[in-house]
Amino acid sequence: MKQRLLFASLLLTAFWGIAQETYTRQDTLRGSITPERAWWDLNHYDLYVEVDPESRSITGRNTIRYEVLQPGNRLQVDLQEPLRLEAAFQEGQELEVEKDGNAHFILLEKAQDPGSFEAVEIRYSGKPREAVNAPWDGGFSWKQDSRGLPFVATSCQGLGASAWWPNKDHMYDEADSMSIRVEVPKPLMNVSNGRLKEVIDKGETRVFHWTVSNPINNYGVNVNIADYAHFGETYEGENGALDLDYYVLPENLDKAKEQFRQVPLMLEAFEYWFGPYPFYEDSFKLVEVPYLGMEHQSSVTYGNGYQNGYRGYDLSGSGWGMKFDFIIIHEAGHEWFANSITYKDIADMWIHEGFTAYSENLYLDYHFGSRAASEYVVGTRARIRNDRPIIGTYGVNREGSGDMYYKGANMLHTLRILVEDDALWRRVLRGLNETFRHQTVTTEQIEGFLSEKTGKDLSAFFDQYLRTTLIPVLEYRWDGVVLHYRYRDIVDGFDMPVRVFLDGEESWIYPTAAWKETSFGRQPVTFEVDTNLYVIPRGL
16 A cells, blocks of 8 residues: 555656745736736737947837727736836827736726727836846847947747837737837847848937738747848748848858858758748848847847857767757747747747757758667657656746656657658648647647547547656566566556567557566567657566
């Protein structure tokens, strides 16, 4: 009985993590669809930001256009301290604002009729939070280039875009389009998302006006400021000509022209596996920044030092990680998973990171073959800690374990092996991107789609890898020509088949929690469990 109770305790811990966190009202205001968010639907942001690198301060305004879904008179806009929301207006009339931490409730006086489109203008200013360890902590990175000129960029996933501009800071609702105007002192320029519409000369400063014609998530919006050098090319992709633009520090121009040759290779591989690049209308840009890099939509940022690997290191230990520039491949992979298919709640962040980490070995598969892909993704298992589940806590802006990257990738790689049909697997991945293109989604939607399209009931499979820290242990022993086997450390109903090799000859076994046996007519000299499957084999 003690042993059974201990295992139950371990299973509960595996489901819910080591310790339960305590959440505040601010966590709920930030992470949930509050009543003050629910009654209106985002349509368009018109953002204007004046950036002063010398004082490390910003002044700006954002006009939020929205459709009224149901009557309401309190509208939540988020802006994080130390920035100050100075005023809010609707149709020229200044409105009362109630502040509750980082949440600001705009009290509307005009009747909000369902089906109508309205707009609120927010004015703000201050010194935004400075990123200490971008992109992991978020905020503004205020750096200088080798000539002493400002080299400035934003990054804010997790922390939230409201760290530097006022918006509806919850991922479930995306603006359908956006205008971004950034004023900077000469000779600097700003690169943001979408296409450059115009540059306005104001004497000592210039305004760079960018327009985004596709839906965009808040943290995907960015500002990148430097005295950039620019070059570009055109990629002939599945949807026609795609403009590729590159913005780098002048001293790195020659290195960038060589290293960025990987961008068309990335597009070729990912369009094959996932379908067309999701933002042809907004182009693709790679922009040098003073931090490692980030998946900002159509304005992917780069700071990997113009070298292959992750800062020159192979994360897989297999050697294959040195065949590509990690930041180019990984961050651009997010254009499909994060920027086109976006989680509704950050608790489901594995959808972004698991699929994109998996895209790394699909890139290798396309250009170097299945062996390279397999050795790479299996090699990344050494980085999985299994400290807590990779799905986080809903409604409070809490992501799951960092294992979402390589545990997620290995889960998907395992699923590919179980499908046993690479043509079908490719159709599934492309269908996923077609079905959920430019949408916000939940884990349940992704699970349901994969189960339906693979023709397999994957409910226990996903419970095992997404909602627990337990990795299935395959126990086995030989009794003459009979193989006895079972699973340990599994959720109820987990019965994933396992591919094995007897003297190199492929076969499948079908373990469950109960002991089973299969006679092979002989006892092999060698017996191997397929390492592509994310299980732990344990001979007894």
